[in-house]
Amino acid sequence: MTSVIEVPEYQQWLANFPHQYQPTAELLVSSLRYLDDSTFRTQLTQQILGNFTRQDIEPPALMMPIRTGPEMGWRGPGPAVIFENVFPNQGIPVPNTGSEAICANIIRNIEMGQRETLGTIPTPMSLDDIREANVRSIVMVGDYAGSGSQAIEAAKTWTRNRSIRSWRSYHLIRIHVILHSASAAAMKTLEKDRSIDHLSMVGVAPDIDNVEWTPEQYIEVSEFCIKFARIRNRGLGWAGSAGLLVMQHTAPNNLPMVLWQTKGSSRRKDGWYPLFPGRRVPEALAAALAYQNHQRSQLRTARTPVNALVLSPPFPVVLDALQRGARTAERISALTSVSLTRTVEVLAALADGGYVDERGYLTDAGRELITPGVRPMDRYKLNGSTEPYYPQALRKGR
Numbered sequence: 001m002t003s004v005i006e007v008p009e010y011q012q013w014l015a016n017f018p019h020q021y022q023p024t025a026e027l028l029v030s031s032l033r034y035l036d037d038s039t040f041r042t043q044l045t046q047q048i049l050g051n052f053t054r055q056d057i058e059p060p061a062l063m064m065p066i067r068t069g070p071e072m073g074w075r076g077p078g079p080a081v082i083f084e085n086v087f088p089n090q091g092i093p094v095p096n097t098g099s100e101a102i103c104a105n106i107i108r109n110i111e112m113g114q115r116e117t118l119g120t121i122p123t124p125m126s127l128d129d130i131r132e133a134n135v136r137s138i139v140m141v142g143d144y145a146g147s148g149s150q151a152i153e154a155a156k157t158w159t160r161n162r163s164i165r166s167w168r169s170y171h172l173i174r175i176h177v178i179l180h181s182a183s184a185a186a187m188k189t190l191e192k193d194r195s196i197d198h199l200s201m202v203g204v205a206p207d208i209d210n211v212e213w214t215p216e217q218y219i220e221v222s223e224f225c226i227k228f229a230r231i232r233n234r235g236l237g238w239a240g241s242a243g244l245l246v247m248q249h250t251a252p253n254n255l256p257m258v259l260w261q262t263k264g265s266s267r268r269k270d271g272w273y274p275l276f277p278g279r280r281v282p283e284a285l286a287a288a289l290a291y292q293n294h295q296r297s298q299l300r301t302a303r304t305p306v307n308a309l310v311l312s313p314p315f316p317v318v319l320d321a322l323q324r325g326a327r328t329a330e331r332i333s334a335l336t337s338v339s340l341t342r343t344v345e346v347l348a349a350l351a352d353g354g355y356v357d358e359r360g361y362l363t364d365a366g367r368e369l370i371t372p373g374v375r376p377m378d379r380y381k382l383n384g385s386t387e388p389y390y391p392q393a394l395r396k397g398r
Contacts (some may be wrong), residue, residue, distance in 0.1 A: 004029060004288040016266040023222040031211045033337060034289035037248040042345025043202045044106055044180045047143065051200050052118050058136040059177055063087055065103035066142035068153045081160040083127040090315040098250055099143045099302040107141060127163055139176045140258045143247060144205060146254025147239035148186035151177050155195035174198060181205040183241050184330055202336040205245040225256040230264045248286055251276035319370055327360035
């Protein structure tokens with residue numbers, strides 16, 4: 001398999017930077033997490049069906065991709081209001097191969113032959129269709145939330161409608177958001193928002209706050225992203241969320257801007273070369289990132305558990321994350337790529353066995369599960385003080 005450093009597109013992107021900054025650029029790319037379309041579709045489909053199986057979603061239900069007013073054709077003035085100036089049956093443009101189109105395709109595949117079993121309805125033409133079908137759940141499906149703003153605006157497009165707002169006040173209808181992934185910050189934002197009644201997702205996506213870097217590496221990468229960003233206040237991506245998740249169908253805009261911007265200060269004579277041109281992932285780079293995922297997984301399982309309870313995945317990687325200092329299910333999910341639901345189940349099993357205490361720390365029995373071995377060496381070492389330092393200015397307002 002080809003490694004990332006052998007991919008021509010990566011080499012051309014790396015050549016944007018002076019030599020002294022290239023190790024930092026390499027560290028950033030080596031920390032990216034890649035999600036292929038097959039895995040994405042399978043996991044999101046299972047997440048949607050699981051909500052129906054657990055009866056978290058009450059039928060009759062309307063399922064649709066997350067779409068804001070502008071994505072349904074609204075150009076203002078004023079806010080978008082469903083069934084007043086925007087309509088859910090507004091078609092998705094044919095050339096659209098991004099999030100909306102893929103989520104619409106997943107929904108269509110789920111409903112094909114299962115509409116009656118699930119209790120979902122066809123896309124309504126008017127509010128009367130919602131009323132006549134006695135809809136109890138509006139289910140909006142998306143791939144990823146970096147800040148949560150898109151999903152919240154999509155939900156508000158519905159809650160601005162007086163009838164929908166009234167039905168919600170009487171608990172006659174609920175608004176659900178189902179995602180594959182969200183940043184830790186977006187998850188908290190979505191859970192608190194009053195326009196959304198229920199949030200469900202496969203897992204927490206990685207960002208620079210939950211990757212395994214030293215404090216010095218965190219500073220180095222943050223300053224690097226801001227220094228070489230064409231727009232400084234977007235250096236850490238949309239809303240400063242500094243995501244590290246790359247999907248086969250898109251490079252999200254909350255990735256550090258230096259990865260996808262089309263212009264910038266470059267040492268190349270022919271100008272800036274983006275790693276993800278047009279926020280698309282080149283095929284060769286996608287394959288190399290997938291291989292990078294595989295290598296990372298192998299490193300995580302290098303410390304092999306010996307107890308029968310934890311012989312099979314994902315127990316080894318969860319134990320390793322606990323050993324490294326992760327304490328919450330959300331952080332462990334982001335570090336390991338294990339789904340949030342499965343992470344909670346594994347932590348519960350470990351707690352029941354007396355291997356993890358109520359604070360999330362490994363007990364003596366838990367530490368005995370891990371065979372002593374050599375921990376994978378950090379690939380990159382940056383020079384500097386060994387004193388911990390966490391720059392509050394870089395984290396402010398995130």
